[in-house]
Amino acid sequence: MVDEVKLYGSTGDSPYVCRVDIALNLKGVKYDVIKEDLKNKSDDLLKYNPIHKEVPVFVHNGKPICDSLVIVEYIDQVWEGYPILPVDPYDKAVARFWAKFIDGTCIPATFKVFGNVGDEQVLAEAYEKLQILENELKVKGTKYFGGDNINIVDIAADYIAYWLGMIEDTTEIKIVTKDKFPKITEWAENFINCQVVKEVLPPKFEVPKEELLAYFKQRFGKA
Numbered sequence: 139m140v141d142e143v144k145l146y147g148s149t150g151d152s153p154y155v156c157r158v159d160i161a162l163n164l165k166g167v168k169y170d171v172i173k174e175d176l177k178n179k180s181d182d183l184l185k186y187n188p189i190h191k192e193v194p195v196f197v198h199n200g201k202p203i204c205d206s207l208v209i210v211e212y213i214d215q216v217w218e219g220y221p222i223l224p225v226d227p228y229d230k231a232v233a234r235f236w237a238k239f240i241d242g243t244c245i246p247a248t249f250k251v252f253g254n255v256g257d258e259q260v261l262a263e264a265y266e267k268l269q270i271l272e273n274e275l276k277v278k279g280t281k282y283f284g285g286d287n288i289n290i291v292d293i294a295a296d297y298i299a300y301w302l303g304m305i306e307d308t309t310e311i312k313i314v315t316k317d318k319f320p321k322i323t324e325w326a327e328n329f330i331n332c333q334v335v336k337e338v339l340p341p342k343f344e345v346p347k348e349e350l351l352a353y354f355k356q357r358f359g360k361a
């Protein structure tokens with residue numbers, strides 16, 4: 139039987155959707171992309187992800203899976219070839235820990251900076267979380283979080299490598315500087331230049347500064 143593989147993404151390219159693109163590219167899986175307009179979600183998206191109503195949704199032979207990192211793990215288990223998670227149970231648990239830390243702690247901390255411009259405490263919190271990643275890269279001393287090759291931790295951090303810089307450029311609020319976070323900067327450069335990543339990264343976006351800041355303020359600003 140030929141696998142039917144569909145990825146519901148969005149017209150505004152998302153780092154969460156891109157995680158799935160990277161995983162599929164690593165495994166060499168062919169798939170169809172359905173681009174959702176998030177302001178006018180399709181019935182299929184609402185049916186497949188009724189809880190969060192978000193992309194990405196991955197549909198494999200008619201069965202939907204939601205949440206980018208869950209999808210990445212699923213892809214790793216279903217398709218052989220490139221190991222996206224370590225095979226050793228301990229190493230796998232450690233990789234999951236870091237992917238979760240990046241997803242649930244580091245990324246939201248940076249969102250808050252753009253939603254609370256000028257708030258020194260919010261900025262200090264983002265620095266504190268990113269410093270943990272900086273230290274981890276320093277201790278590992280490898281090209282990627284995954285070692286010589288990317289793994290789920292690098293994929294989880296795609297937003298930090300690519301989208302964060304675009305948001306910083308647009309808003310003129312710089313969080314990750316080479317001086318403050320040399321290891322993250324070096325890692326980001328390596329990551330976006332990794333062939334399998336480069337092939338699926340969306341083009342740079344252009345959103346007016348005011349629109350972008352208003353979005354972050356509304357979603358992540360302190361009440």
Ligand SMILES: N[C@@H](CCC(=O)N[C@@H](CS)C(=O)NCC(=O)O)C(=O)O
Nearest residue numbers: 152154176191192193194205206207
């Ligand atoms: N935890 C989710 C987050 C996905 C997410 O935030 N998706 C955004 C696009 S970047 C979305 O679909 N938002 C729905 C909306 O804007 O209504 C994941 O990792 O897949």
